[in-house]
Every structure is written in C-alpha cells, then in structure tokens.
Amino acid sequence: MIPAAFDYYRPTKMDDVIALLKEHGDDARVMAGGHSLIPMMKLRMAEIPHLIDLQAIDGLNEISIKDGQITIGAMVTQHDLINHAGLEAAAPILREAALQIADPQVRYMGTVGGNVANGDPGNDMPGLMQCLDATFALVGPGGERSVAARDFYEAAYMTAREDEEVLTSVSIPVPQGGYAYEKQKRKIGDYATAAAAVQIVKEDGKCTAASIAMTNLSDTPIYSADAGAALVGTAVDAAALTAAKAAMLGDIDPTEDNRGPVAFKKHVAGVILARAIERAWSRA
Amino acid sequence: MKDEVESRDDRVANLKGMGCSRKRVEDARFTQGKGNYVDDIKLDGMLFGDFVRSPYAHARVTNIDTEEALKVPGVLAVLTAADLEPLGLHWMPTLAGDKQMVLADGKVLFQGQEVAFVVAEDRFAAADGIEAVEVDYEELPVIVDPFEALKTDVVLREDLVAQDGSIPDGAHGPRTHPNHIFTWEAGEKEATQQVLDNAEVLVEESMYYHRTHPCPLETCGCVASMDKVNGKLTLWGTFQAPHAIRTVVSLISGIEEHNIRVVSPDIGGGFGNKVGAYPGYVCSVVASIVTGKPVKWIEDRMDNLMTTAFARDYHMTGKISATKEGKITGLHCHVTADHGGFDACADPTKFPAGFMNICTGSYDIPTAFLEVDGVYTNKAPGGVSYRCSFRVTEAVYFIERMVEVLAIELGMDAAELRRINFIKKEQFPYKAALGWEYDSGDYHTAWDKALTSVDYDGLRAEQAQRVEDFKAGKTRKLMGVGLSFFTEIVGAGPVKNCDILGLGMFDSCEIRIHPTGSAIARLGTISQGQGHATTFAQILASEIGLPADSITIEEGDTDTAPYGLGTYGSRSTPVAGAATAMAGRKIRAKAQMIAAYLLEVHDNDVEFDVDRFVVKGAPEKFKTMKEIAFAAYNQAIPGIEPGLEAVSYYDPPNMTYPFGAYVCVMDIDVDTGVPEIRRFYALDDCGTRINPMIIEGQVHGGLTEALAVALGQEIAYDDMGNVKTGTLMDFFLPTAWEVPNYETDHTVTPSPHHPIGAKGVGESPHVGGVPCFSNAVHDAFRAFGLRQTNMPHDHWRIWKTANELGLHD
Structure with a gap:
C-alpha cells in the first residue's frame, strides 16, 4: 500500500493554494487531515500528482460563536469539536456526532472541512451539516462564495466545489431544540x-x-x-x-x-x- | 548468609517458579517500542522485493512484459516463473503433500496470487515497478463453491490430471474428481450407520464454518541474505517453525542445511498464519542469490488477508442419535473442506483434516464416523489452525452445535444434556470412538462450577421472563445463554503418528548453567507473544532451583537453538515445556552427584529442596544450586565431567487434552441485529498452571479472537472470486471497544503423562469461545423456533434470522 509518486506542497498563504490549483487543475488536491485521501492514494485508487497540504495555512482552525451563528474553520479537527466548551453548549449534536466518528487517533487528525468536502457518503459530517442547514464557504480564483450543505452533494465524491476551490469554513445557525445523532456501525472506526x-x-x-x-x-x-x-x-x-x-x-x-x-x-x-x-x- | 535466614517459603518465592504470576520479561522492550521485528532489520545494501498479484481468481497468464518495469528508477530485476523454472523453484512443496506455484506458471488460481517478483532498491520503487509490469490474462470460469467444484467440468489443477484424463492418487489417497483432493475417514462407517438407523431420536443438521483469517498484527515477511563469500544463507523471517523452514529451504534449494541459518526475531502474533512457507520466502532467497544483496519482503495488510493462510472454510453435516432420555448413541460427520487453489494446510502428514476426529467432543459417544472431502476452489490456499490445534475449532464447533440441536429436538435443557453425556472422571484415560485416548479430565466438576458461578438457573428464569415480555410487546431485546464445553487436543505430538514433511513433532531444550549460578536455555519453539521467555524460565526455576530472573530463554535462531518443530497448536508447553523439565532434571541429576561429593556423602543421601541439595535428615548441611554450579566449573570431581549442561529431545507419549466450560450471556436487539455481550465466564482446565497471569492474558486474547470469528470476522468472496474483505474496514478485528469484560476461572486436572502435568492453554479460549458466542445467538432465538443459522453472526445476519422468524411483523 504505497502511493504513486507525488509532489508535496505546504503553502502558507491561501493565494498560493489557489495558484497551485489553477496551475494543476484536476491533478492537484488539497489535503486537510488526510484520513480519507491518503488511504485512497495508498490503495492507488486516487492518483494525485500534486498534493497540497493545508496545515500551514493560518486562520483555518478557529471556532467562533456569535450573533446566533457558529463558524467552524475547515482545519478544525473532530477532537477540537469534541473538546470545545462553547460548542458543546451551543450545538451539542456536533459533539455527539463527532464522538461517533472513527476513534480518538483519527479524530486528532480528521478535520471538519475534509470530512464535508471529500463527498464520501460514508462520512458523518455531511448529513449532520444538512440537518443543521449549514453553509460552506468556498474560496477560489474568483473570490469567495457560499453553498448550502443541502445543495453541495451531487454524487459520491462529486460536490458543488470546483477543482480550483478550497472549502475554508462551515457556518451553522445555532440550532434550536432537542437533538440526536444516532448511528449503527459494525465496530469502532466503521462507517x-x-x-x-x-x-x-x-x-x-x-x-x-x-x-x-x-x-x-x-x-x-x-x-x-x-x-x-x-x-x-x-x-x-x-x-x-x-x-x-x-x-x-x-x-x-x-x-x-x-x-x-x-x-x-x-x-x-x-x-x-x-x-x-x-x-x-x-x-x- | 542470606540463605540461612530465609524461610523455605521465601526461598520458593525468590525462584519465581511455577505457579507464580511473574511479570513478563518481554514487556520491557515491547512497551517501549524496542522490539526487533523482521521489518526492523536493516542491512547494508538491502533491496526490497514485492509481488505483482493477479486481479483474477482464475485465468491463464498468456504474457508477462517486464520491459517498462525495468525502466522504473530503482528497479533492478523482475522475476517470473520462467526465471525460477531452471532452478526448479517455480513450484514448491506444501506442508500438505501438494505443490504450489511460487510464481504464476501459465495460470492463476486465486485473486492475489503471486505473478511476478519485482526487486528494487526500496519498497517505493518496487511498488512503482509493480504498476509497470504488464500481464495479459485470459479469464477462466471461476469456481468458489466447493460443491460446485466437485460437479463442474472446469479443471482447476491441470497439473494433477493425467494425459489420458485419468485422476492420479493424491498425497492422501484416491481422488474422485479433478478438483477433489482427498477423502479422509475415521471411525466405523457401518456400525455408525446401524446405530443411526435404529436410533430412538435422530437429528441431522448442516452448518458452514466460514472462511476467516488469523490476521496477526504483524504481517508475514522475511529478509534473505546470501553471503557469496562463505556460501551461507541467512533468512530472518516471521516463522512459527524456524527449524522446519531451514529444512524445507535446504530441500528445495539444494543449499546444504549447515549453510542455512534461519532466524525468527520478535514475532507480532502468528495464530497459525506464520507456520507455512510462502512464495515471498522463496523469491527473496532467489533474489538475494541473484543480486548478491540482502532482499526484504514484507506483506501489506491486504496481501496478508487475501493470500497468506486462511483458516476454517468447512461445510459440515452432522447426524447425532440418542435415546429418548438424551443419552447420545452415535455421531456421523461429513465435511466438505474448501482448501482453495493449492492444498497448503498445515497439518501433521497423516492428518489431512487435522484432528477433526476429536469431533466427539467431551462426550461418551460409543460409535462415530467422520468423513472429510478436501476440494480445490479458486480461493487462496492455506487451511491453518487459527489459534487452535489442527482443525479442533471446527470439531468443537460442530459437536457443540450438534448437542444444542439435539437438546432442541429432545426438548431438553442443553446444560443437562451435556451433563448426562460427559465422559466421567473414572473413565480416563478414555478411548474415544474416533481413535484418540484422552489423558485426563473431570468434566462434571468443571461444569457444575461454571453453572453455579453464573447462577445458571437464575439466568434461565430471567430468559423465560424476557421471552414473555417480548411476546407481550414490553421489550425488543431477546436474551441468549450460550454454553460450550470443549475438549482440546494439543501438544502434537508423538513422533509415531505426528510428523510434518517427515519431521517428527518432538521438541527440545538445551540448558547451560553458568559458573555463577545463572543459566541460558534454548528451545526449538518460538514465541509470538506467548511469553516463553517468562514461563519457560519458571519451569526451569522450579526444576533446577535457580531463580527465573537468572535464566535467559532464547529461541528462534537455528544456528544456536536445538531442533524443534516450532510454536503452534498449543504445543510449546506440552512438548517443549516437557523437554525443558526433562533437561532440567538432567541438570539436577548431575547437580545431585556434585552436591554429594561436596558434602562428602553418598549420592542417595542428598535430596533436592527448592534451591539446594540437603543431606537427608540433616537440613543444616546443604549446597545451594548456585554453589553447585560454581563447583561444576572449578572442582575436579572424580568420575564427573566438568560443566553443567543438558539437552533433552522430548517425544510426547500422548497428546494433552485441556478442557473448559464457558458461558456467555447476550442481549440481542431484534430490530437492528446488534448483539450485546452482558457477561462472559470462562473456566479453563489446562492442567498444572505455570503462570496464572499469562494464562489469564491468553484466555482474554483467545476469547477476543473467538468473539471476532463468531460475530463478524470472515474472508468473503463474491461469485467472481474477488475478496470482499481485504482491508480492516471490512475484516473485523475487535478493539477494546468491542470486547466485554471476561470472568476467568479454573480447575486443575494435571496431565498424567506430562512431566509437570501441564496441558497448554493458548488456544483453548478460542476453541471454546467460538461455539459459546454462537450458541448464545442461537439460544436467544430458540423459543421462536431457530435451530441453526451460520456464522458470522454480524448485524445483518442476526437481523435476517429475526426477520425469517417473523419477529419484525
């Protein structure tokens, strides 16, 4: 399980990310936690000649709650979600769902942005975000635009995100009332x-x-x-x-x-x- | 002197001998990441080899084009069958008397089969090289069902059909179809038929024990290093039987055995997966000879699950007869055994279906007959004993299901049915209908202790109430009480009837006592996590009176360790453990003479006492073993050679027969098919207990693997022979999260023929655990008419059972 050779980039500015995406088009892919993309590359089911790591981009790992709106940066990990006190009070369903994703080791690395952007129907966050009527912010060569989670998913691994765009944050109106995320799985770590x-x-x-x-x-x-x-x-x-x-x-x-x-x-x-x-x- | 103020109890405690929960000496390195596994071995100039594998389960290989691969930077060579053929190494013998392609010789017989071996400067280049090899396949009809295999015109192994179309005998006798491997029988066919024909009660049931895989945490691998200057081949690998590997390598390569050194370093679990010989070993050796450099081959997880030895895959049909009162009178078992594309089962030569003929279980069944048909299909070869002695898990599952089915037929309590059929304590040694002589047992005592411990009657009352509540719509959960009572047959085995490739299944121990009273002992076995370095030192401590902490145990290097057949089938303690005790006794016998000389008395006037020899009747006159050890090296003792060493090769007179009584309490969500294990009680009788802590750990591990197999772990194929469970996403490997709390208990019935009375325990919990978990699922639905449903009992299969019983209406 060794991926095909690829070039690795670790830009520090979003403009550089967009430039790389523009240059390489479908041959490039951004990586957040890597817990979906890297296994696919290792299985050689995804061949990504240009891999762009977002870890060094500032400003993507913040959580804010104000004016009835929750904003979660794309690089916020599942672990961050679980341990954010304000979030637990404002939207406890996020924590309940995140605790049912994979295992602690994966949750230290796996991000909200990666989970929602990858378009894997097995991922838990996309459905959750649709339930919460979240909006995804996408940054591309033409600036920023928003897409509702409920309009984002087209087919397995096919989303409204253009090849040259990066999903940078998720905004959720603070949910009201009772909540539950119920999941049946075969074992820990399963979809x-x-x-x-x-x-x-x-x-x-x-x-x-x-x-x-x-x-x-x-x-x-x-x-x-x-x-x-x-x-x-x-x-x-x-x-x-x-x-x-x-x-x-x-x-x-x-x-x-x-x-x-x-x-x-x-x-x-x-x-x-x-x-x-x-x-x-x-x-x- | 410290010795003089110590009480006898203190002296015993200081030895940390048998019966002591001595902490594992291995764990200091394992818990600090300081183990030394095969993939940790890095040699100067070492190359890396890896396989091009077949995507098809059955196909002709019409062409292999390596040209592009050889252009990949870092790729040095690509071996194909055509390269190995001049060396006679394109096929290799299997442990089961068959032969197996090392690299595809004109066709492939299972998905993942080795087609070409790419040798490169590192594993990354090898992976790229694999992508660049172009193989032309011509697909052939795929046979994944062994029953279909015996009817079809599709011949899987053309090499085993004569020119005139006739079918030559195989290694185990006549074959009836080109895809048939053997028929193996035990017991009395006609007498059994007669008993079944005239039975008051007769019940027949078919069950499939699905294909699964041992899935050790560390996959298989090796490093081969041919030193062309001195002509010596060193082969490090994940070998459960390093000496046997040395002999096999010598036989198939023609390299003289003294020029081959096989080393098993730390091994990350074996469970049977690392007993056999794999194409990776052969190709690494050849590649090292060709390149003159060390070559490493390490499987990835998918390689391991898809191609190295699977376990089980037994289709079993049973008939069991009894009196109306429930006394079992006869048993018939037929097995259709799916062996995959080559017969590479790891069984003693004379036992092509392993010890399946232990399938009369713990019961006094006067008449029985067993018939096993081995069959080729387009699946991976293997057929190893996954954490069990040879096919014992299958045998015990079979009888423990048949007893449950009989209880249903008779309308009896399954615990009571077992009780009235157990072999009685006074019947041991007991000659079973299918040939084995059980050495010792006290089943009734164990059963009563188990049932009392779990409040069996209380559980049944609770279960009856639950059924009422379910019918009244008060709950959607059913409760199952799973029972199993198992008898293992381990410690293979007596050379008179147990060999592998002609190598008798004895084992060995060699001890050297150092002048200052410490020691090293080397054995023919190899630990893969069992804790041999801890427990064998304890056996020796008790036998020779030196502290376990002063005894090094070394295994796995064929240049230094005495010849032995390795570790699997719970054979280490029964065979090598016995050799250790016997070698220890030789040390003690010589020590007695030295002590007598030092004490100036006759040999017979001194006796062994914990850590010393004392003059009989004068306990103040003694020589400690430490003093005796020094004397052995500095005194000129008339008639006695200097030094203190011993070696023992132990040929066991019989197998050992550990047993146990398990109870599982399970709640089943009828609507989702999710089982919850509320309680698991395991009573094991492994004879003399060497290290209770390690026994408990073994039981926990074995039960966890049993849970996996019973509740979801399988190697599943689709109709095209594609493996559907090739990664740990779909292949169930339980974690701490899925595992319940286990309650362990024991009785002690020593083996009468083993020097220390020990029987072995590593595999018992798996053997007994699988039917216990499975019986719990079955039992939950008994009140609603379920008789048999096949494992693995994953969510959807449990749901399907409930659905078919009309419980979702």
Missing part, C-alpha cells in the same frame, strides 16, 4: 450502516420544527425535508414516527455492501431514525 441526524423544536407539547438527515444510505447524504415535515404539528407520537420513517424511506436509496443487503439497511434506517427522533424529542 455507518445507517445514521440519522435530528434537530427538533417543541412548543406546548407539539413539534414546531424538525430537521432530519441520513448518512450512508445513498451516494450522497440525504436531507429528508418530508420526514421533518411529517413531525411538524404532531406530538411526535407513534403515527408521526411512522410517517417520518415512511417519508425518509422514500428519499434514501441504499446499496448492498458488506454491512448487509438493501432490505436490512432500509429497516435499520427506520429503526435508527425513530430512535434519533425519540431521543431528540426527549431533549426538546
């Missing part, structure tokens, strides 16, 4: 068999808003607006859960792999979503 991110608002015993996204059940994360809508206006009773599950099942499109066949994944997706909703509702 989800099925995972559900749920954020839910309760007023006077009724659900007034609900946001639901699913992980590793299609070739992209799945934000299921219909599943959330099925809960709004209900007391999140059994009928509402059934309706939300049905709506979600209409949106996902799992494929068979070593985790199991499609029928199993769909069943488990329903079970996991119901548990996530129930837990989020109990916290709302």
